[in-house]
Amino acid sequence: AQSVTQPDIHITVSEGASLELRCNYSYGATPYLFWYVQSPGQGLQLLLKYFSGDTLVQGIKGFEAEFKRSQSSFNLRKPSVHWSDAAEYFCAVGPTGTASKLTFGTGTRLQVTL
């Protein structure tokens, strides 16, 4: 069975600083990987996704993520955080061949200080 771990429950960064949110997965093959963001009181918005190919994936809002098979990781990065990035970030994994059955991590809450 697939699983996702987001080791950091809460992260605080200063506006303008760089950001890296960690995501580790457990799956027998290369899974499909996703990052979603949930702003306070809002729904989930897809930031980016990885299916295959280039391991560095670009997403919306200046986010990128890198798939590292050797580390079973799919960390999310942003070079310069904006105050509006404060939100909950979820990593999700879907089994190869069907992204229908997503398993989500427990989320990382990002706080941005001015």
Next chain:
Amino acid sequence: DTAVSQTPKYLVTQMGNDKSIKCEQNLGHDTMYWYKQDSKKFLKIMFSYNNKELIINETVPNRFSPKSPDKAHLNLHINSLELGDSAVYFCASSQRPGASGGRETQYFGPGTRLLVL
């Protein structure tokens, strides 16, 4: 235009009541989902329908009954509400499994915040 919409946005009700949450998508997708997000923000899939047919049914009490009148709508009816049902319920939709070689992306609605008193 809202891609995946849910009504109501907030729902406060008493224990033992029966309530429904509605979901509609205008993305032309064949597959729709219900997720539950608990108080610790943990998201877990409950059901999935493909073109009105149930394809995923996780371990959910039978007080929860999804209904799909057509492929653009997936409603969730909950009988005999309990305190533990308090959560945020998210609807999502995607192309049918396999339509994009398995690479279907799920798009989520804004959520329905259910509080059972």
